[in-house]
Amino acid sequence: VWLHRAQRASRLPLHHQVCDQLRIAIAGLPPGAGLPSEGVLQAQAGVSRTTIRQALGVLVTEGLIVRERGRGTRVSLLRREQELTSLTGFAEDMLMAGLQPQAMVRGVTQVAADQRVSERLQIPLGSAVVRIERLRLACARPTLFDISFLPLEIGDIVAKGNLTDRPIFELLEQECGIRLRDANCRFFARLPSHRVAAELLMDPSSPVLAMERTTYSHTGQAVDFEDLFYRGDSMSYTVRVERTASNQTATSG
Amino acid sequence: VWLHRAQRASRLPLHHQVCDQLRIAIAGLPPGAGLPSEGVLQAQAGVSRTTIRQALGVLVTEGLIVRERGRGTRVSLLRREQELTSLTGFAEDMLMAGLQPQAMVRGVTQVAADQRVSERLQIPLGSAVVRIERLRLACARPTLFDISFLPLEIGDIVAKGNLTDRPIFELLEQECGIRLRDANCRFFARLPSHRVAAELLMDPSSPVLAMERTTYSHTGQAVDFEDLFYRGDSMSYTVRVERTASNQTATSG
Numbered sequence: 001v002w003l004h005r006a007q008r009a010s011r012l013p014l015h016h017q018v019c020d021q022l023r024i025a026i027a028g029l030p031p032g033a034g035l036p037s038e039g040v041l042q043a044q045a046g047v048s049r050t051t052i053r054q055a056l057g058v059l060v061t062e063g064l065i066v067r068e069r070g071r072g073t074r075v076s077l078l079r080r081e082q083e084l085t086s087l088t089g090f091a092e093d094m095l096m097a098g099l100q101p102q103a104m105v106r107g108v109t110q111v112a113a114d115q116r117v118s119e120r121l122q123i124p125l126g127s128a129v130v131r132i133e134r135l136r137l138a139c140a141r142p143t144l145f146d147i148s149f150l151p152l153e154i155g156d157i158v159a160k161g162n163l164t165d166r167p168i169f170e171l172l173e174q175e176c177g178i179r180l181r182d183a184n185c186r187f188f189a190r191l192p193s194h195r196v197a198a199e200l201l202m203d204p205s206s207p208v209l210a211m212e213r214t215t216y217s218h219t220g221q222a223v224d225f226e227d228l229f230y231r232g233d234s235m236s237y238t239v240r241v242e243r244t245a246s247n248q249t250a251t252s253g
Numbered sequence: 254v255w256l257h258r259a260q261r262a263s264r265l266p267l268h269h270q271v272c273d274q275l276r277i278a279i280a281g282l283p284p285g286a287g288l289p290s291e292g293v294l295q296a297q298a299g300v301s302r303t304t305i306r307q308a309l310g311v312l313v314t315e316g317l318i319v320r321e322r323g324r325g326t327r328v329s330l331l332r333r334e335q336e337l338t339s340l341t342g343f344a345e346d347m348l349m350a351g352l353q354p355q356a357m358v359r360g361v362t363q364v365a366a367d368q369r370v371s372e373r374l375q376i377p378l379g380s381a382v383v384r385i386e387r388l389r390l391a392c393a394r395p396t397l398f399d400i401s402f403l404p405l406e407i408g409d410i411v412a413k414g415n416l417t418d419r420p421i422f423e424l425l426e427q428e429c430g431i432r433l434r435d436a437n438c439r440f441f442a443r444l445p446s447h448r449v450a451a452e453l454l455m456d457p458s459s460p461v462l463a464m465e466r467t468t469y470s471h472t473g474q475a476v477d478f479e480d481l482f483y484r485g486d487s488m489s490y491t492v493r494v495e496r497t498a499s500n501q502t503a504t505s506g
Contacts, residue, residue: 061372068368081439087496115321119314170502180496186334187492189442189460189485207442207460207485232442232460239440239492243340243433249423 002036003044006051014047018055020098021045026064026075035065035073080138084239087183087215089169090136090144090228099138105163106133106199110152117149120214120225130155132163135199143234145196147227154178154223169215172223179218186212187237196229207232255289256297259304267300271308273351274298279317279328288318288326333391337492340436340468342422343389343397343481352391358416359386359452363405370402373467373478383408385416388452396487398449400480407431407476422468425476432471439465440490449482460485 002025006017018041026035035041035056042052056073059065066076082093094101111131118125129149136144148168150158154176161171172178189207197204211228255278259270271294279288288294288309295305309326312318319329335346347354364384371378382402389397401421403411407429414424425431442460450457464481 066368084492084494086500087494088500092500115319173502180501182493182495185492185494186489187440187462188489189462191460205458207444209440209442236439236441239337239438240435241337241340241438242435247339247341247345248433249426 001044003041005044005046014045015051015054015058018045018047018051019058022055022059023064023098024100026059029075033075035075037072080143080235082235082237084185084237087180089167090146091167092169094138094143097138100140102137102140103164103167104135104137106135108132108159108163110155111149113149117225120212121149121151121222123151128152130159132159132168134163142200143230145199145229149225151223168224172215176223178223180223181216181218181220183213183215185237188212189232192229200229200231202231202233209235209237211237254297256294258297258299267298268304268307268311271298271300271304272311275308275312276317276351277353279312282328286328288328290325333396333488335488335490337438337490340433342420343399344420345422347391347396350391353393355390355393356417356420357388357390359388361385361412361416363408364402366402370478373465374402374404374475376404381405383412385412385421387416395453396483398452398482402478404476421477425468429476431476433476434469434471434473436466436468438490441465442485445482453482453484455484455486462488462490464490 003018003021006014008014010017038049038052038056042049045052056065056067060067064076064080065073067073080097088096091101091103109131110128113121113123113125113127113129115125117129118127121129123129129151132148132150132155134146134148135142136146154172157176158168158171161175163171169180173180188210190210192200192202192204192208194204196208200208208229209232211226211230213224213226213228214222215224215226217223256271256274259267261267263270291302291305291309295302298305309318309320313320317329317333318326320326333350341349344354344356362384363381366374366376366378366380366382368378370382371380374382376382382404385401385403385408387399387401388395389399407425410429411421411424414428416424422433426433441463443463445453445455445457445461447457449461453461461482462485464479464483466479466481467475468477468479470476
């Protein structure tokens with residue numbers, strides 16, 4: 001069963017309810033999997049054809065599904081289209097999208113900062129840092145492999161927290177009393193390590209969308225440097241940018 | 254020769270001059286290639302060791318080079334770290350970085366909008382659009398393969414322009430009289446088509462950083478939809494995001 005009956009008494013519009021249910025159902029499916037026909041969905045949800053079409057239209061716009069004449073509706077190759085407008089963590093993003101986030105802690109260790117980590121965290125090369133590896137799931141589907149590096153003092157507090165149930169941003173804010181200000185997110189494409197491919201249940205010859213994220217406190221201290229790896233076939237990030245006056249070329253004939 | 258003598262009479266600080274020269278030299282090299290020693294660079298540029306170190310430090314921060322104890326300085330795997338703060342085109346980005354941009358037009362055709370193009374350009378499926386394929390070079394190095402789709406009326410004017418010497422944004426602004434407002438940029442990782450891999454002189458089993466960019470006029474009309482493919486080993490995009498009040502979790506004990 002794809003859909004439960006939509007609840008007319010709910011404050012949520014019917015097509016929102018259908019959307020939310022479809023998002024969860026889709027999260028558990030491989031790219032390319034087919035959706036039931038509009039008629040079947042309509043019957044299951046007990047709503048009009050128009051409502052079903054409205055809900056499917058939203059998911060098409062979000063890039064979660066594709067509709068092709070004669071081939072029906074299928075789960076798209078690119079599943080999540082995440083907007084990058086403010087600094088949010090994985091759990092926050094997934095909850096906002098109606099998807100249940102989970103974290104499986106794969107390792108908490110103390111390591112020496114290499115060149116990259118020391119530059120990003122603005123600490124001397126070789127300083128002790130706390131390294132936390134987590135596999136993140138959305139609706140039970142492996143979605144993100146996340147390696148966080150934290151300065152020792154902060155990392156020690158975070159490592160004592162319940163990393164299965166609480167995001168690192170929450171532990172930084174609530175347990176360390178750090179006000180997070182902003183982050184630099186750097187996107188690139190690469191092939192996954194065998195380890196990352198195995199965790200994300202993906203073909204190691206398929207690319208990952210990688211993000212290096214350095215998060216700063218309101219005093220400008222780098223408090224968290226993360227390597228984030230998303231399956232290339234299931235995640236994209238969208239950023240809106242404006243044309244500024246200084247960019248504009250003179251408009252003449 | 255890597256560096257010409259820095260000019261003390263110039264208004265540009267010496268380490269800026271060295272930086273600019275090194276950026277151009279590096280753009281022509283494969284990832285992993287070694288740079289001369291500090292002593293050699295110092296002698297060529299006729300500046301102090303401190304100035305050379307300052308310049309190299311900037312390039313390290315920009316991600317263009319890496320320095321490792323005992324292994325010297327090498328061109329990094331990820332060459333360009335492009336900041337995404339406002340809507341700029343490839344030529345503008347490269348000029349700002351001191352790299353000479355070029356465009357080679359690979360094809361200008363009229364095609365029917367498929368599902369994706371029609372959705373992004375907000376036009377009916379099957380509408381005629383102008384498709385422009387260009388290979389973009391930075392300091393003569395293939396860097397970006399760019400496929401642009403433009404609504405017919407706009408595309409006809411752009412296609413008559415000198416696409417080798419003028420960016421599409423400039424033609425839109427100057428020849429079509431369109432004020433560009435903003436764009437949505439969507440990042441994802443994928444394997445290149447054989448065509449794209451051949452154009453970018455890359456191994457087809459290495460990933461590309463792909464961007465789908467939809468550009469809007471000040472009236473909100475979608476005027477340009479582009480598929481941009483960068484070699485995964487030579488391009489990354491950096492975005493700065495702020496933590497907003499609504500994101501912050503309550504700070505308690």
